[in-house]
Amino acid sequence: ITLGDGLKVALLPKRTRGGTVTVNGAFRFGDASSLTGHDLAADLAGAMLMRGSKKLSRVQIDQKLEALQAKGGVSGALQGASLSVLTRRDQLAETLALLAEVLREPTFPEDEFEQLRLQAITGIEASRKEPGSIAGQALALHFDPWPAGHPLHVDTLDESLARLRALKREDLAAFHRDFYGTAQGEIAIVGDFDADAVRTQLQALFADWKTLHAYAPISTRYTAVAPVNERLPAPDKPNAVFMARHNVALRVTDADYPALVVANRIFGGGALKSRLGDRIRQKEGLSYGVGSSIN
Numbered sequence: 001i002t003l004g005d006g007l008k009v010a011l012l013p014k015r016t017r018g019g020t021v022t023v024n025g026a027f028r029f030g031d032a033s034s035l036t037g038h039d040l041a042a043d044l045a046g047a048m049l050m051r052g053s054k055k056l057s058r059v060q061i062d063q064k065l066e067a068l069q070a071k072g073g074v075s076g077a078l079q080g081a082s083l084s085v086l087t088r089r090d091q092l093a094e095t096l097a098l099l100a101e102v103l104r105e106p107t108f109p110e111d112e113f114e115q116l117r118l119q120a121i122t123g124i125e126a127s128r129k130e131p132g133s134i135a136g137q138a139l140a141l142h143f144d145p146w147p148a149g150h151p152l153h154v155d156t157l158d159e160s161l162a163r164l165r166a167l168k169r170e171d172l173a174a175f176h177r178d179f180y181g182t183a184q185g186e187i188a189i190v191g192d193f194d195a196d197a198v199r200t201q202l203q204a205l206f207a208d209w210k211t212l213h214a215y216a217p218i219s220t221r222y223t224a225v226a227p228v229n230e231r232l233p234a235p236d237k238p239n240a241v242f243m244a245r246h247n248v249a250l251r252v253t254d255a256d257y258p259a260l261v262v263a264n265r266i267f268g269g270g271a272l273k274s275r276l277g278d279r280i281r282q283k284e285g286l287s288y289g290v291g292s293s294i295n
Contacts, residue, residue, distance in 0.1 A: 042077065074099050
């Protein structure tokens with residue numbers, strides 16, 4: 001079913017052990033143009049959703065979820081917000097109401113913001129000496145075709161630090177006000193529940209909350225990049241890291257895409273176990289990974 005302008009809802013009521021119910025929701029907003037320069041505020045705003053609402057503090061939110069025997073919460077990223085929770089039939093309505101409040105009315109407390117911002121700054125400073133971080137940053141920068149400010153642009157460590165230090169709590173509140181909304185997205189609920197009652201509640205909680213910036217996927221493109229070999233020093237670190245990347249002009253709809261996915265799994269990429277990958281790790285004592293990203 002569709003609620004409002006574009007909130008699609010899939011309801012699958014069924015008897016479950018203990019009357020459990022699983023809820024997953026994804027809400028989308030923004031495009032490349034409107035999100036330019038907002039990526040950092042988007043990341044921290046999403047990370048702070050569960051740290052306080054107009055009615056509840058961070059501790060009270062956690063305590064209420066525990067009292068409801070609900071596991072999950074809400075989070076946000078550059079182009080959307082998500083909701084995921086496991087609860088029970090008798091607590092479903094109250095759990096949905098709680099998460100809707102947290103999603104729609106976060107307060108971004110100043111002390112929580114400062115704590116999160118300082119943690120991010122400390123993490124970046126610490127990464128300067130880590131071989132994996134050094135190599136990963138160099139690789140990302142070499143392959144980055146996007147101009148400064150673009151949502152997909154890769155900042156240097158110094159640029160990231162400067163932006164973090166300049167970021168204010170008000171930037172997060174403004175991003176939430178201007179971009180967040182649930183009228184476009186999907187919600188799926190499976191388990192022991194009354195479908196009519198849940199449909200009515202979802203309509204009241206989410207369907208009318210519209211974003212000021214409609215969603216459009218941020219598309220990437222194939223970019224040919226000249227090969228380069230770099231040796232990057234990491235003083236006083238006993239381990240070494242090797243990273244390599246090659247851009248391929250391939251789309252999900254291309255005939256070769258399924259073969260690439262299978263090859264990726266064989267070599268140990270993704271969540272599935274790989275016999276070849278396990279043997280290399282055991283025999284050579286290496287920690288390695290492979291992967292592919294199709295855009």
